[in-house]
Amino acid sequence: MIIHLDLDAFFASCERLIDPSLRGRPIAVGGRGDPFIFDRKGRKNIDITLENGGAFVPTLFYDAQSSFQEYFIEGEKIRGIVITSSYEARSCGIKTGMTIREALALCPDLVVRPPNHLFYHDRSHALKTWLGTHIPVLEQYSIDEFFGDLGGWIDDDEVPTFIDRLRRRIASEFGLPVSIGAAPSKWIAKLATSAAKPDGCRVLFKEDVDPFVDPLPIDAFPGIGRGFSRRLKAYRIETLGELKAAKHLLYRWKKPGQQLYHRVNGDDGEPVLAGHDRRSIGISRTIDPLFDRDEVRRRLIILCRHLAQLVARIDARPRTIFLGIKYQFGQKSRRSVTDPFIFSELSLRRRILSLFKRLDTYPGLAIVRLGIGCSGFETVPTTRGSLFDCEADLKEQRLWKQSAKMRRKYGIDIIRNAVEML
Structure with missing residues (x-):
């Protein structure tokens, strides 16, 4: 079985490690187009880091020890967007990509913090090191996501107990909530994690995959972006089951379409890649x-x-x-x-x-x-x-x-x- 771990609202959870008074409150971490890097005067740089790999992992970070006023206010404007939010904030309608101004209008009690990327990377790297001692083959997919291959290590019938124990230990030792999905293939495991959120586990055995996957809308599958979604819907394909039935169409779209078809079908055979070189x-x-x-x-x-x-x-x-x-x-x-x-x-x-x-x-x-x-x-x-x-x-x-x-x-x-x- 392959497992997928996704740290819940990771940046917001890290902010709660720094300031425990934020627990239970609606919080958001905001970002903006780097107000410091092109500055002619002051030095606000902290460091660069290459410790973590995977997709969407930046390498250059600036001083996070700024107040809301210093970081987000420019003249009379509130600058920046929400890059993540706690589940309490999401229940108020706060979404990633929303402007800070819109978020505060929607939730006046929202606590907005500048990003502290070096701390987030430190926690991610520490967790990666720890996971490497518990999972034989580990791949870091992004700063807050990991894949693991349990084949030959944990019997399939023991996977539910193993991942639940893993989830509890991560919460206990790192103070970070995590959701874990497990399935016979990599991308179905990632899909299972979405159903486990927040702070839960979901295991899909081989016989569970089709009943779980087929009714889901195509937009629920990781890797189906807006472009692919528009193309599929133009052919009246709305669910993943309908996509699986359209093999002839996906194969006409050459490698990207063929890859997507097999990922949704759960027979892509893509391995968990440990320690691949930075390209x-x-x-x-x-x-x-x-x-x-x-x-x-x-x-x-x-x-x-x-x-x-x-x-x-x-x-x-x-x-x-x-x-x-x-x-x-x-x-x-x-x-x-x-x-x-x-x-x-x-x-x-x-x-x-x-x-x-x-x-x-x-x-x-x-x-x-x-x-x-x-x-x-x-x-x-x-x-x-x-x-x-x-x-x-x-x-x-x-x-x-x-x-x-x-x-x-x-x-x-x-x-x-x-x-x-x-």
């Missing part, structure tokens, strides 16, 4: 609409500094550099280039700014999101590149590595580029 590192930020291209370039230089520090943290040697731009009316420009080179902050910056010059295809539109990343990590230092520039590139790399050591010790903002403060 890429990236950082992106949503910003207020910005027309000034000089300011955009300044912000890209700042993102390069932070991305370079992440690369230094894992001693990576990327070959591929990526840049993505989103404009105010939804237009997007994306491009990656693969070019073996001697990595440093300066070499990354040159490539990103060169990409931006070619990629900014709508110069008359405001930019609302910037994202950069790197991948294609080599296992040994590159010996390729320009022979004429090699010595200069190596000198830049030595300087960057020394700067990275200083930043790791004293904070990523201890050494900044002059252009960042202009």
Whole structure:
């Protein structure tokens, strides 16, 4: 059997560990488009971390020790959105993605806290380490979700007792409520967890899968996004049972459709993946609409500094550099280039700014999101590149590595580029 663990309202539960007086009260953790990273003055950085893996796991965090006023109020505006909320808040209609202003109007007693991502990562990493001693094959799917394979470890008829005991121990040792689902396949186990929430367990044996899955609406299945949902409903497919009966249609949609069909059918055979290597590192930020291209370039230089520090943290040697731009009316420009080179902050910056010059295809539109990343990590230092520039590139790399050591010790903002403060 495969199990799926999902920490209930994880960020909100962590806030209650910090402040027990929040227990039983409607609370929300809010976020906003990083009001600190592009600041010309104060240093508010705490750290970066790469301890946790999986989807939707950011790596760069800023000071959470701000008051509501400092973090969410800008002039006369309340900025930010709800990124998670307690079940007490959800019963009042609070939803993820709702603006903080809307949430407070809906629930005046709502307690809203700035995110404390480093603490959330610390608790997630501690739990992952603990789970690794109790589950033979463990995969971290996101900061608050894990898959585990119990095959050959726990007999199927013992799974209900095992996962209930696991749930109780996590609550006792970490103070975190968790829901656990179990099923013969990975994605059906995740679906079972949804039925177990909050703070419960649900086991689906082989004979239970079809009666449980078939009546559910297609939107309940993990991995069916809005695009797939619209396509399926255009064919009058509303339930997962109807989807399973439309194998011929899903197979016409090639690999994504075939993969979805087998996941819903529970015969995908996808394994729990333990300890897979990090394939890429990236950082992106949503910003207020910005027309000034000089300011955009300044912000890209700042993102390069932070991305370079992440690369230094894992001693990576990327070959591929990526840049993505989103404009105010939804237009997007994306491009990656693969070019073996001697990595440093300066070499990354040159490539990103060169990409931006070619990629900014709508110069008359405001930019609302910037994202950069790197991948294609080599296992040994590159010996390729320009022979004429090699010595200069190596000198830049030595300087960057020394700067990275200083930043790791004293904070990523201890050494900044002059252009960042202009």
